[in-house]
Structure formats: C-alpha cells, structure tokens
Amino acid sequence: MSRYIATAAIRGAHKVVRQAEELYADALKTVGPDAKIQFKDKGGGGTAYWLPVIYGFTGQKVETIGDLKKSLEHAKGLLPPLPGEHVWLPYLGETLDAGMATLFAEEIIEGIRFAKGQQPETRNGFTFNGPINDVQMRGWGIQMVDGRMPGFAALLGAAKNNEVAVKIVRELQSKGQLVFLSSSSNGRSIVDQLLESGVQLGYDTFTVPFGTDTISTIYALGYASRATFSFGGVTPGDFRRVLLYNKFRCFAFALALGPMDDVKWATGAGAISYGFPAVCDTAVPNILPTGITQYEHVVSMPFDDIPGRDDMERAERLVQRCIEVRGIKIKIATIKIPVAYGPAFEGEVVRRADLQSEFGGKGGMCFEWLTTRPPEEVEDGKVTVVGPDIDKFEVGAKIPLGIVIEVSGRKMQKDFEPVLERQVHHFLNGAEGLQHQGQRDITWIRLSKNAYAKGFRLRHIGDILHGVYHNQFGAIVDKIQVTLYTEPKKVQELIEKARGIYKERNDRIAGLTDEAVDTYYSCSLCQSFAPTHICVINPERVGLCGAYSWLDCKASFEINPTGPNQPVKKGPCIDQTKGEWEGVNKFVYEHSQMKVDRFTVYSVMDSPMTTCGCCECVLALIPEANGFMVVSREDYSMTPSGMTFTTLMGTVGGGLQTPGMMGHGKYYITSKKFILTEGGIKRLVWLSKNLKEELGEELKAAAEAAGVPDLLDRIADGTSATTPDELVAFLQQKQHPALEMPPLL
C-alpha cells in the first residue's frame, strides 16, 4: 500500500465526513429533522432503495434528515486517525475503512442536498442527471448480467482537452461500457468538455452526468449497490455480498482525468472495496498487487507519456489499459470483411480456374505461427501487412506468406499456443472464397477470384483471426494482433524461426509425461448416448476418439469451466505400472453413475478404460498369439479375432468394461504408456494396414525405443493373416517377440 495514497485518502475522508457533519447540523436547523429525503433523477424517476449505499451496508432505510444521525455516526466510527509523520506503513485496512466512511458521508451530503432541493445539480443552464432511477437501473442491469454491457466506467475530472474527452468516451462506448461522469479538475469537468463538443449526454446515449464535484460520484456506487439487490439476491445490510457481487460481476472502474486530490483518493478508496480499480492519467504511485480488486488497484498512466502518434492514439491506449486492468472481455459482434463468413463455407474448394492467389502448397512457402507476448507489446486488433498485397501480383500467382499471430492474455499459457494455432484452419475456412489446408509450415491457402473482386485483401485474414479468437477464446486471450508477411526474404527468415518453435513444441509434447502432471482431464461429451462412459485423458494417452489431447482438454476447461472437460486430480498412486490412481477411480465412480468403480490407464487385462463408441481403434486379445491386435475404424475387413471392427464395437462400446478389449486413439499405440502392464508395443501382433502406413515413422521410433527396431515387419496385418492359425504361423516365421513373453492367460 502506498503511504502517499493512504495518507491522502484518510485525509480526504476526514474532510468529507466533517463536511457531512456540518451540513447535517445546518440541515437540522434549516429544514428540520422531519424533512424528507428522496433520491430522484432530473426526470423525476426515483428509487425504492432509499440511500442505496448506506442501505446496502447497514440495512438502514434513511427517509428523513433525522435518520442521518445514525449513518453519520457509522461513518465517524469507520474513520481511522490520520497517520502520524513517522508511520511509514499506513495499512490497507485503514484506508479501505476511510474509503467507506467517505462513501457514507458523500451519500449523506447528497441526501441533505435533496432535502434542500439542491439536487440534481444545475450549472450554466444544464441540468445534471443526478442518481439513476430504478427503471433504468433494471434495464441496464439486465444487459450487465447477460453480458451485452460489461460494466461502467466512472470518469472523474477533465481530460487533456475536449478532443481527448470525446475520444475516451467514444472508445468506452465502442466497448459497450456505460459511462458515468462526475468531478472536476482545476475547475473544468469532462461534462463541460463533452457539452462544448456537442456530445449528447443522457440515458439514451449511455453517458450519465452526475455532477461537477467528486461527491456526486456516489451515485455510481449507489447504482452498483442497487444492482446487487435486484440481480444478486443480496439482502440489504449484507455488505460483504454487496462488495463481492460487484467485484466478480460488475466490470466497473474509475478513470481519473487530471490532478488527484484528497477527496478523489478517498472516494477511490471506497470504490476499491467494491473491486473497482482506478486508472489515473497523471503521475501517481501505482498499487499493482492483486487483492481487493481482481488485478491491479491503482495504475498510473501519465497521458503525455503514453506511447502513440497523437493524442487520439494515446486516448485509445488509455482506455485499452483500463479494460485490461478490470479484466473486461471484448466480443466482436460482426467481423468486418468484404465476403460472407460462416460454417457454410468451411468445405468450399477453390479450383484452379477460380484461383486469384495461392499461398504455400507444392513449391510455395506459407506458415502460421501463434505466439504469446507481454500485454504492452500487443495492440488489440492491429493488422499489419509487410510486403506487397495480393493486388500487386498477377492472377494465379503463388505468393509467399507468413501469418504471425501475437496474443496476450491473463490466462494465456505457453501450452495453449499450439491449441489456438490449430484453429486457424477452421477459422479461415469460414470465409467465403478462402480455402485453407494444413498447418504450421505446410499451410496451403487459396483465394478465389470472386472473393478478390469483392475486395478481399491480406489484412482481412488478420481481421478474421482477431474477431474469431476474441469470440471463441476470449476466456484465455485478451488481445490479438496479426502480421502478414509477403516479402520472400522476411518469410524465409521467419519460417526458419517458426520451425525452431515447432520443434520445441514437439519436444515439449514428447516430454510431457503422465508423471509430470498432477491433474488429468475428463471428457463427458459422449454421455448423451453412453451414459456410464467417462473418458480420462492423460498427457500420454490421447482421448479414444483422437480428437482431444490432454492439452486440448486443459484449454477447453479454461474456456468453458462448466463444460465437458473437467480436471481430475490424480491423487495417491495405487499402481504405477497399471496406471491406477485413487483420484481417478473416485472421479470415474462418481461420473459413471456408479457403474465403474475403478479403472487402469495402462492395462487392458485388468479393469481397462470404458469406450463410448467413438474410438479410433479397438484393441483385442488374441489368446493363440499371446498378444493383441489393433483394428482401425477405417478397416472394414475381417480380423484374426473372427470379428470385424463393427462387431468388435458391439462388444466394447457403450461404456462397458471388457477385460482383454478396449477402444483407444490411434496415437496411443506409439505412446510409451501403451499397455504398459502387458508389455507394451512388443505385444502388438496384428495391426490394420492403414495404421501401419499412417503411423509408420512414429511406430518405428516406438519399436526402436522398445528394443526391437524391425518390430513393424514382424507384426501381421490383413494381407498376411485373417485367422488365428494364419496369424500364429506368420508370427512364428517372423519370430515375433510376443511368442516368448509370459503368457497373458
């Protein structure tokens, strides 16, 4: 806690409380204790919640001047003593108490002003709004709950100049933020600045002018308090829930424009209790650690020091910083590109005759690379094209292209980079006339003549990515900027760099072992048709459908915490070789309708994992061969077990636990944990031919690691054996290691 801020806030609190006391004493004489207090806006719309901040905190219904006595005593009771000169660490708790005392006193002052007919404020012929009425609060409250409106920005003081004031308000509005206006700096108020610039203020334009003094800022907190009664089910008086509701659900913050003073600090200290941080456009101490607010408490951004070409850009960055500090998520309603966008275009093919430009593919060069950067290095929505655009090339040209996506986010993790990068394929294919294939440095993109004629250029690739990442991965990314390179030298240079990263990622995945993590993830997507089946996905065992890896599940959980992928704590290990953990068993029991009480991850003979029906492969025991066969879903032919894939599925699917048989993802075969208990890949005696071909390299590596480099040649397939006898003959001829291994039965 900054001593400077704490001292100023406590000083400010004393000042406001004293002012309230004086006004109260005066009001008793002038209007009397029975004078009514009723908050109303300039249109006469009122509230049923008395003085809402006081009501929310104490449950007291202030109806008359006389009722204020109790509130005033409450405020005085909260007031800490001014820190002495030699107290070097004034404490957070005292400052927050001072803040609350300030809010009480401010509401008392406005109450007295109402009783005296001095509110809403009128100045130079303009009537301020005063407190927001209940009907409007309800209307906006619904939008805040359903997410259309993230929260409100309370602007205090005056901006550098009128243009900056307008720009700040416009930027906030474009982010859906409600704007409240109060206070002044050096006698100027942002309300003056906006009125002089011809900006319409009022409920209709989502800009509400409260007043020219700092005290009127209390109406913002009164609004926040009332929202908790309406939408949070909070009982007035339950101040803890009033504050927590606002911290977690109302994305509000204060933006202090111009010099700070004691009363502003004191009011800010009150707002911090609600979880509302403050950003100041002047040089003040920062309070960065997280605590009462979700992230930083006070952030200083001296306006003229903000990097930017001009004041407009500085204003934009100032607002951007506020959004980050409060953790507000941006939704992009429509992606502004000249062609249609939607799932209907995903399967579209651009043929040679329709081809305008081509990136990558045979003989070309194209890559995509998504990387995380610190927030200050990413400017949200920025799209840069380095090198000539499509219109500088002839029709049908093959253009080198590098797509570099830089993201930042509080919840972003290095491990999510490949998960997010893989989405480029899906995201770009949604655009009409754009065809995308491959990934990483084997990306191949085609653009149709039609899309080009409609005005599609390279920057639109960036616009698509920016919009769709925000909308679908907003839970983990906060800012996205995209750079598109077409200069051959630059693309060449970057593709080399990206390849280094791809390799690092491969190594990381290879090194990501089950032992290295304490949490696995579940997948319950298939419970709609296999109600007792639950998948548990490990780093070394991909989901049986092949679609979900451990990393995918981890990201999916961050994005959708109530979704189908939930964390499963491993808990104490029961058997390392079989892959059995207490935490996993407990989870499986609870999520299989108590049908499966234990299962092992690395064994097929003892309580194997269940199968929904989506598995890529079925593994089954062939007793005569003392080993297992693996049949691929794409293999329709007969297998040595006497059953085809379809028949096997009838035995293994639907959430059944069938020792000796199980479904799995094809990449599980190449995992070090492949049926570890039974001896691993050396037990593989028969494998569908298509898998042999598809997984060739990886299988070879796994065989080498198992100490049998030519194992693949000794494994039978549909061309060499379709009966147990043929299989055994083949294995004997090839001297398959499984024949020498301990008997399975």
Add this chain to the structure above:
Amino acid sequence: MAPLEAPVEKWTGKIRELKLGSGGRKTITVGGGTTLPFVKFEGAQPHRPAIAIEVQDKEPTDWSEFLVSAWGDALKNPGAWAKKAAEFGADLLYIRLASAHPEASNTGAAQAKKSASEVLSAVDLPVIFVGPDVAEKDNEVLVAVSDVAKGQRVGLGNCVEKNYKTIAATCMADGHVAIAKTPIEINLAKQLNILLSDVGLSPDSILMDPTTGALGYGLEYTYSVMERLRLAALMGDGMTSMPMICTAGEESWRQKESKATLDVPQAWGDNQERSLIWENVTAISLLAAGADILVLRHPKTVVTVKAALDKSF
C-alpha cells in the same frame, strides 16, 4: 409362498420444490419428491404433477380441426382462451407468445405486454410465458412480460444456451422462474442449470424442459433422459434436481398420426380418437418418466390425464 417384498432403494437426494404464482395470484407447488414417480412405497411425493393448458397470443393457423373445434372462438383472443382453459380444469397456463415469431406477425415488446396483461387479468391461475423460440426475439418479449408480471412469480422461457443470461437476469430482477430448455441431453440439461445458477439465479427458480419427443417420435429417448435426470437428482446431484416441464400437447399434435385426416388407412381407426390417444399416451408416459408439469392442448386429454392421476397418484 412368502409374500414378495418390494425392493426399497435408499435415495440421498430430493427433487427441488418449485412454487409458481404470487402477489394475489393462485400458487402451485411442484416437485419435492424423494423417489421416482409413483413409487410411493419408497419415498414421499408431496405434490401431484400439475396440468398446464397451452394458450397462444394469436389464433393458430396450423392446428388440427379437432383442436379448433374444441376451443372455438376462444382461439381468437388470449384472454378468452385463458378463461376457457381455466374452466376446462387447467392448474396453470402456458402462454406462447407466438405472434412475436419473425415468420408470424413479428410483433415485439408492446404486443407482448398487451397479451400478457390480458391473460393475467383474465385468470388468477399461475402462468408461464414462453417466447417464439427465436433467442433474440425471446429476450425482447420476455423482458417486457417480466416487467408486467413483476411480483407474480410467473415462469419465463425458454432459456437456451444462447439467451439464458437475459432471461435469468429478468427473472432475478422481478422474482420469476426460468425455464431451461435443452435438446434431450442430460449433460446439456445439467450444464444449463449450472450456467443459470452461475449468473446468480437461485436453483429453486429453475424449471427444466428436457424437450419432449411424442409417441413414435423419440418418446422413449425423452423418457430415458428424464429418468436419468431423476436418478442423478435422487443420488444427490443438486444441479439435476429441478422439476421438469414437458410440452406433450404441442409435440403429439405435430405428428402426422394426429394431423392426417385424408387418405388415412382404415386400420388407423377414427381420426379424432387416434389424435387424442396420441396426446394421452405421450402425456401419461411422461408422467411416469418424472414430469412435474404437463402442457396439454386438448380439453379431453386434460380430463383423461387427470383421471389417470386420480387413480394412480
């Protein structure tokens, strides 16, 4: 021979009790069971399932002649229709704001307020309002209705994953009950309940609509999903323990067995009788699956289902 002893299961969970109606309006409470439907020797079933009758805010154009003749001119006016439904024995009403559908009259908030006021002043029964099932439009009309019905604890639906937040917010603000509709899927049903609770709506203000398949059109699938929802709730899962509402009337009257009157094979029997059987069988099966509120269309079905409940509940 020793008498057969009924196997008794010990459940730890309970279906939530949900109250509709308040502020001078009649009230009805559903749910509260501590066992599967009708298994009375095993646990308590404090509240009898309720019968709602469907009313629309515009005259339906695609209804079977048997429905049209049963209701007559009442179909032309939601207030009159609501009154007649009350006379026919409805425990509560299910008002579909059909005119708001973009492909119908595309009416908006103003019309919704008007229709809602008409119905609310015509009857004192508990009421549920549903939109045209077009997410954005639902939000528009339901927020308006919520305001009109403030404090009367009506049901508002349907919340789907796309629009649940707005409906939840308005339910919280005005003290109503949200109807959470999911497409015959246990996990999605549970997820929507969690999402609604996360927004801040009390789990005691949620009714689940698990989506109904009519007889011959997925009834058994609905049945099994509902049964699993009930089993999960009785095993103690608080996020599947909301009472359920089933639109049996709408679903059965959509099917060709109810609608067809021309070139019908003789073996299918009398047209009207068959239509009624379709709604009856669908409805009674859903009671067995665990429906707490049945939404019906034909007055005769109301009589039959009530008689069935009289005998078995």
